[in-house]
Amino acid sequence: MRYAGTHLIIDLWGATNLDDPGHIDAVLREAAIATGATILHGHFHHFSPNGGVSGVLVLAESHVSIHTWPERDYAALDIFVCGDCDPYKAIPFLKRGFLAERVQLAEHKRGLIG
Numbered sequence: 001m002r003y004a005g006t007h008l009i010i011d012l013w014g015a016t017n018l019d020d021p022g023h024i025d026a027v028l029r030e031a032a033i034a035t036g037a038t039i040l041h042g043h044f045h046h047f048s049p050n051g052g053v054s055g056v057l058v059l060a061e062s063h064v065s066i067h068t069w070p071e072r073d074y075a076a077l078d079i080f081v082c083g084d085c086d087p088y089k090a091i092p093f094l095k096r097g098f099l100a101e102r103v104q105l106a107e108h109k110r111g112l113i114g
Contacts, residue, residue, distance in 0.1 A: 001109070001112070001113075002112075002113040003109040003110060003111050003112045003113060004082055004110045004111025005061070005062055005080055005081055005082030005083075005085075005109075005110050005111065006080070006081060006082075006085075006087050006107060006108075006109060006110070007078065007079070007080040007087075007107070007108040007109075007110050008077075008078070008079045008080075008087045008088070008090075008105060008106070008107055008108075009076075009077075009078060009105070009106040009107075009108070010076070010077040010078070010079065010091070010094065010103060010104070010105055011074070011075070011076055011077075011103070011104040011105075012074065012075040012076075012077065012094060012095075012098055012100040012102075012103055013073065013074055013100065013101060013102040013103075013104070014073050014099075014100060014101025014102055015068075015073050015074065015075050015098040015099065015100045015101075016073070016098055016099045017097070017098060017099075018052060018053065018068035018069070018070040018073070018074075018075055018098065019046070019050060019051065019052060019053065019068070019070040020053075021044040021045070021046045021053050021055065023097070024044060024053050024055060024066060024068070025042055025044050025055065026097075027093060027094065027097030027098065028042070028055070028057050028064050028066060029042070029057065030093045030097065031064065031079070031090035031093040031094055031097070032057050032059060032064050032079075032090065034089040034090055034092075034093050035061075035079065035081050035085045035086055035087050035089050035090050036061075036081075036083075036084055036085040036086060036089070037059040037060065037061045037062075037064075037081050037085050038059060038060035038061065039057055039058075039059060040058045040059060040060055041057070041058045042055065042056070042057045042058070043055060043056055044056075050070070051070070052067065052068040052069050052070055052071075053066065053067075053068045054066070054067045054068075059081065061081045061082050061083050061085050062080040062081050062082055063078065063079075063080055064077065064078065064079050064080075064090075065077065065078045075098060075100075077094065080110065082110075091103065091105070
């Protein structure tokens, strides 16, 4: 089977530090590097006061994105990578960085050829 890349849809429940753009940026950078990806650019927006964060890391191999709801201890993430990158290697960094109690995961093969 050939495909362009693997796209993980990740829900973190019981998570912490979801209102701190600096912390989120650092955790996502660690996670992206763990996949083997090359970070090109990052941008994070904090909805204030005391709101969530939306952000993205643009990768040479695609992207990592996050949207957080601190009031629900919930974060929604996408990790889409191609080439030799392994998006599953990011999961331990996300669990540790956000102290998530539960992780829901779905995988999609993008650009499936056959």
